[in-house]
Amino acid sequence: MKKDLTNVDIYAVVQELQGEVLNGILDKAFLLDSQGGKELILKVHVPEEGAKEIAIGIGTYKYITLTEYEREKPKNPPSFAMLLRKYLKNTRIVNVEQHNFDRIVKITFQWKESIYKLIVELFGEGNVILLDSEDRIILPLKMERWSSREILPKEIYRYPPQRDLTPFNLEHSYEIFKGKFREDRNKGVECVRIISRIFGLAGIYAEEICHIAGVDKKTVDPSEEEIEKLYRGCMEFFNRMFQDRKPHIVLEDGDYIDVSPVELVKYRDYEKRYYERFINAVDDYFSR
Numbered sequence: 001m002k003k004d005l006t007n008v009d010i011y012a013v014v015q016e017l018q019g020e021v022l023n024g025i026l027d028k029a030f031l032l033d034s035q036g037g038k039e040l041i042l043k044v045h046v047p048e049e050g051a052k053e054i055a056i057g058i059g060t061y062k063y064i065t066l067t068e069y070e071r072e073k074p075k076n077p078p079s080f081a082m083l084l085r086k087y088l089k090n091t092r093i094v095n096v097e098q099h100n101f102d103r104i105v106k107i108t109f110q111w112k113e114s115i116y117k118l119i120v121e122l123f124g125e126g127n128v129i130l131l132d133s134e135d136r137i138i139l140p141l142k143m144e145r146w147s148s149r150e151i152l153p154k155e156i157y158r159y160p161p162q163r164d165l166t167p168f169n170l171e172h173s174y175e176i177f178k179g180k181f182r183e184d185r186n187k188g189v190e191c192v193r194i195i196s197r198i199f200g201l202a203g204i205y206a207e208e209i210c211h212i213a214g215v216d217k218k219t220v221d222p223s224e225e226e227i228e229k230l231y232r233g234c235m236e237f238f239n240r241m242f243q244d245r246k247p248h249i250v251l252e253d254g255d256y257i258d259v260s261p262v263e264l265v266k267y268r269d270y271e272k273r274y275y276e277r278f279i280n281a282v283d284d285y286f287s288r
Helices: 009-021 078-088 173-180 191-199 205-213 224-243 278-286
Strands: 025-034 038-048 050-059 063-067 092-098 104-111 114-123 127-131 137-140 248-252 255-260 271-274
Touching: 009 063, 009 092, 009 224, 009 278, 025 050, 025 078, 050 137, 050 278, 063 278, 078 114, 078 127, 078 137, 092 114, 114 191, 127 278, 173 191, 173 224, 191 205, 205 224, 224 278, 248 278, 255 278
Parallel strands: none
Antiparallel strands: 025 038, 038 050, 050 063, 092 104, 104 114, 114 127, 127 137, 248 255, 248 271
């Protein structure tokens, strides 16, 4: 059963959120205990559309979506929710973006000349971090330390190390793509794992690329011809992600086991429930 949104999923969610919450004005923030973790609810008022709620899951389940399901809100909000209300109440959402095809979403709020950014990290155990206009951390939901960065109040926020290849620069980067298969660390490694490493893809999407390319996913040290096929397979898969979405939940014996914005060969024979929008599929999947 899928517990986290992948970078492919997040790309689809963010595109849809942009059309739903831009210019929305934040009313309240709630922080709930939920499913072995926390769920942050941002209630926004979108002009001419009314109230909408953004749900952000952190912990066992990591996701971001609009939700149509009612949650029981605490009467006494935790300190993090109160701090978000203090800084963000009546601010306007001016941008929602995915950072560098990573599992990171940045929501930018503005009121007059004041700008704040809410960083949603949907990897590891997940985190939500409020920044000021200079990217200095006001407060994170969880304080964390790594060798390369620290998530602590008053520190400048730094993104995790980034990949040099994404779906957005791949078209003119075949030589870089090919070079990844020749790196020492990738010698003797199955091509499906290399594809996953290059783009930070979940295994199921890397397997789909191998299937599209017609290259056995367990191939090691592929020939140049096989690398070219994998490159074209990546281009075709990402083009499907951009232009040919079919949002759905995958079911097995009546239970939800996955949610995806695109069709996958792995689930060819499974029961599926289709949706017009991916955010609705994500909402149903994680709310259940």
